[in-house]
Amino acid sequence: MPREKIITGVDVGSEKVSTAIAALFENKVSIIGVSGAVPSKGIRRGSVVDIDAAVESISTSLERAERMAGVSVSSAFVTVNGSHVQTQNSHGVVAVNPQIGEITREDVLRVTEAAQAITLPSSRQVIHVIPRDFIVDSQEGIRDPVGMAGVRLEVETNIIHGSSTAMKNLVKCIDQVGVEVRELVYVGLASSRAVLTDTEKELGTVLIDIGGGTTSLIAFLEGSPVYSSVLGIGAKHITSDLAIGLRTRLDDAERIKLKLSTLSNENKSRGHTIKEDIFDVSEFDLDTDEVPIKFLNEIVNARTKEIFNMVALDINKSGLMGKLPAGAVVTGGGAHTFGVVGVAKNILRMPVRLGVPSGVTGLIDEISGPAFSGTIGSVLYGVDLMKSNSLLSLDKSQGKINKSLHDFFEKVKSFLP
Numbered sequence: 001m002p003r004e005k006i007i008t009g010v011d012v013g014s015e016k017v018s019t020a021i022a023a024l025f026e027n028k029v030s031i032i033g034v035s036g037a038v039p040s041k042g043i044r045r046g047s048v049v050d051i052d053a054a055v056e057s058i059s060t061s062l063e064r065a066e067r068m069a070g071v072s073v074s075s076a077f078v079t080v081n082g083s084h085v086q087t088q089n090s091h092g093v094v095a096v097n098p099q100i101g102e103i104t105r106e107d108v109l110r111v112t113e114a115a116q117a118i119t120l121p122s123s124r125q126v127i128h129v130i131p132r133d134f135i136v137d138s139q140e141g142i143r144d145p146v147g148m149a150g151v152r153l154e155v156e157t158n159i160i161h162g163s164s165t166a167m168k169n170l171v172k173c174i175d176q177v178g179v180e181v182r183e184l185v186y187v188g189l190a191s192s193r194a195v196l197t198d199t200e201k202e203l204g205t206v207l208i209d210i211g212g213g214t215t216s217l218i219a220f221l222e223g224s225p226v227y228s229s230v231l232g233i234g235a236k237h238i239t240s241d242l243a244i245g246l247r248t249r250l251d252d253a254e255r256i257k258l259k260l261s262t263l264s265n266e267n268k269s270r271g272h273t274i275k276e277d278i279f280d281v282s283e284f285d286l287d288t289d290e291v292p293i294k295f296l297n298e299i300v301n302a303r304t305k306e307i308f309n310m311v312a313l314d315i316n317k318s319g320l321m322g323k324l325p326a327g328a329v330v331t332g333g334g335a336h337t338f339g340v341v342g343v344a345k346n347i348l349r350m351p352v353r354l355g356v357p358s359g360v361t362g363l364i365d366e367i368s369g370p371a372f373s374g375t376i377g378s379v380l381y382g383v384d385l386m387k388s389n390s391l392l393s394l395d396k397s398q399g400k401i402n403k404s405l406h407d408f409f410e411k412v413k414s415f416l417p
Contacts, residue, residue, distance in 0.1 A: 033069025
């Protein structure tokens, strides 16, 4: 009997740290341990600002998941976020050995390495190199060129990179809890793995992951990522606005925001809308027991509009506006906010749906909502690499990812649709 394999994903966000431990058995992914949402400390806008506090939150999250799963975690796939994350597309080309006459794995490795030959400052580090399309002797649209005849091999890649300092600090936090970082995964890419359908990726879509302190974007065309970006604004700013407007604490403002969103979702599920003009806040320590819903909506919508105006500007800057027929998918903890989908439709002028993670079974009740798309996505990302026998390890002395030729090639294949 084959043994089940264990994959762990850790989503380190500005508002929460969450961990999911999954068992892979006969191509089925079953969640066997979760931590839920552990309040994040020492993380601001996706970056570590206090190592000791961040280690405490990560340790608590891992311990909770380990107790539930009954296993000890030795390695994990960890999400990376923050406004330092950027993207660019790159082209690589190599000549195929005429004595062999056909394209080999080594050729794929060489052309992908050629595409990585971009000029980056020493303070930047590549997170992902994702092949989008191979070209053999001017024939485009090739997914896997190995074995094909040809003399010239080209590749179009999407390179996601970030601040090496920010990533080293994150890795240091994970190391201090006794866990090896298998690979850092851009949170947008992780969430897309759990939320987007193959059809959406092929037609063209943008995933908008609204976290606590940041909003992460990743756009797909023809099945592959073409653009990524992180904006330094998130759902925490909506909470701050409510706290100021209601003259209350941040904790109470967050609870009021969630209560308003929950009430809205419950009414929608019954086919109703919120018709009452007054919102009951008697359970909170405010100067009044009732607040006009219109007043709350004005506060929430003002900041939500700002977020999606920034998203629209970013999509315009990428040149993708009007080229995404599958529309936008909104996920992340901020997707729970009342009226988010409606505001997104009005500003982006495209179809918008709420993204909920899928693709796993087991103990998913605690992590079934949009807030955990990155957590589940990091697990599924790890599963994809494990299925292709392509687990990567981090060389702590060099701070770089070591890859064997076979492993690297398998990783390249795992990205192709």
